[in-house]
Amino acid sequence: MPVAVALSGGADSLLALCLLQEQGYDPVAVHASFLGCGPKEQRLQEQLAGVCAQRGVALHCLDLQETFEQQVIYPFVQAYARGLTPNPCAWCNRRIKFGKLVQEVQGLGSNLVATGHYATLRRDCRYPPGLYRGRDAGKDQSYFLALVSREQLEAALFPLSGWRKEEVRAELARRGLSAVTARESQEICFIPHNDYRIFLNVQGTQLPGPGKIVDSYGRFWGWHEGLHKYTVGQRRGLGIACSEPLYVLKKDVNNNTLMVGPRSELHATSCRVRLINDLVRVTSWPEQVWVQTNYRQPAGLARVQEAEQGLAVLFDEPRSPAAPGQIAVFYSQQGRVLGGGEIHG
RNA sequence: UGGGGUGUAGCCAAGCGGUAAGGCAACGGGUUUUGGUCCCGUCAUUCGGAGGUUCGAAUCCUUCCACCCCAG
Numbered sequence: 001m002p003v004a005v006a007l008s009g010g011a012d013s014l015l016a017l018c019l020l021q022e023q024g025y026d027p028v029a030v031h032a033s034f035l036g037c038g039p040k041e042q043r044l045q046e047q048l049a050g051v052c053a054q055r056g057v058a059l060h061c062l063d064l065q066e067t068f069e070q071q072v073i074y075p076f077v078q079a080y081a082r083g084l085t086p087n088p089c090a091w092c093n094r095r096i097k098f099g100k101l102v103q104e105v106q107g108l109g110s111n112l113v114a115t116g117h118y119a120t121l122r123r124d125c126r127y128p129p130g131l132y133r134g135r136d137a138g139k140d141q142s143y144f145l146a147l148v149s150r151e152q153l154e155a156a157l158f159p160l161s162g163w164r165k166e167e168v169r170a171e172l173a174r175r176g177l178s179a180v181t182a183r184e185s186q187e188i189c190f191i192p193h194n195d196y197r198i199f200l201n202v203q204g205t206q207l208p209g210p211g212k213i214v215d216s217y218g219r220f221w222g223w224h225e226g227l228h229k230y231t232v233g234q235r236r237g238l239g240i241a242c243s244e245p246l247y248v249l250k251k252d253v254n255n256n257t258l259m260v261g262p263r264s265e266l267h268a269t270s271c272r273v274r275l276i277n278d279l280v281r282v283t284s285w286p287e288q289v290w291v292q293t294n295y296r297q298p299a300g301l302a303r304v305q306e307a308e309q310g311l312a313v314l315f316d317e318p319r320s321p322a323a324p325g326q327i328a329v330f331y332s333q334q335g336r337v338l339g340g341g342e343i344h345g
Numbered sequence: 346u347g348g349g350g351u352g353u354a355g356c357c358a359a360g361c362g363g364u365a366a367g368g369c370a371a372c373g374g375g376u377u378u379u380g381g382u383c384c385c386g387u388c389a390u391u392c393g394g395a396g397g398u399u400c401g402a403a404u405c406c407u408u409c410c411a412c413c414c415c416a417g
Binding site for chain 1: 355356357358368369370371376377378379380381382383
């Protein structure tokens with residue numbers, strides 16, 4: 001069965017390729033570049049070609065820079081300009097890796113795209129496929145996949161679903177292979193030096209200006225440098241000396257004001273979510289769901305009600321406030337992704 | 346001008362004769378396919394200045410300076 005494997009250069013996708021090959025698939029390697037074809041990218045492509053040749057697999061390199069700029073980078077910048085905290089990786093999965101890339105791959109004669117994501121798809125001969133957390137709880141990436149639609153999941157394959165991160169390199173070594181790129185992908189791939197604030201400044205977009213920092217009692221504490229430089233829950237970088245650490249509680253876009261407070265005030269009992277992707281119809285969700293509003297923060301129990309503007313999410317226990325623009329992912333008790341959406345308040 | 350009070354790192358602050366706690370901020374690093382969180386590390390040869398007492402002073406004494414409060 002023909003299947004395209006999206007190779008990034010990292011260890012994960014390379015092992016995915018090997019596993020599929022050994023399972024009897026007929027894989028084709030696809031490498032998409034998002035950031036143009038500079039010398040670094042050229043070298044990466046050459047190295048990937050070498051590895052693929054070693055495995056007897058054809059490699060196709062695709063230039064998705066333009067789509068990536070339009071579909072990921074531009075919305076990312078616009079979101080910050082509006083005072084939101086976007087999650088570009090979640091959108092990239094929906095729009096690029098399981099969007100544009102899948103379309104491109106169909107032109108190569110494959111209806112399936114495999115990636116090195118740590119997540120599980122259960123096909124139980126039912127529609128749509130069930131998206132579940134990966135076996136490696138510490139590495140589970142279902143959170144970032146929660147915006148991938150039912151139709152897109154039909155074309156997806158996650159060969160690493162049952163694997164643990166620490167096994168991957170050893171398995172590659174067993175096959176005489178190693179990752180082409182030294183570091184694992186992390187941080188925002190299109191942001192140089194890992195500083196999104198500098199990146200925003202050179203994009204030429206109108207960004208919010210300086211404004212006041214106040215606490216929940218309205219007391220003035222200082223000045224902020226533009227709301228796009230802060231996010232809800234942030235501690236470092238406020239520059240305020242107090243007897244205890246202060247966190248960003250809220251960004252008041254209308255008044256261009258940053259509200260801060262001590263950790264004891266850093267909790268929310270609800271949030272509102274614009275549902276973008278329902279992998280299970282909301283009417284079929286259990287009364288209690290697990291909601292995750294951040295990749296690292298553990299999921300918490302919540303009750304969800306349909307409201308005019310999406311979903312009203314009531315947390316069973318107060319938790320750190322979710323930043324508007326971030327992704328909320330809803331899970332069943334069994335770890336199935338029920339849906340995902342964008343937090344807006 | 347009388348009377349009282351306070352001066353310890355960028356901010357807050359402990360110490361009250363035995364050789365400068367702690368918190369915040371800042372900076373550096375670690376964790377992490379988003380932002381953020383979290384964790385670790387660094388950060389006053391010196392206590393407003395100058396003298397003195399003492400084996401030894403941020404701590405006691407003298408004096409000067411600065412700021413604050415109350416009177417007028």
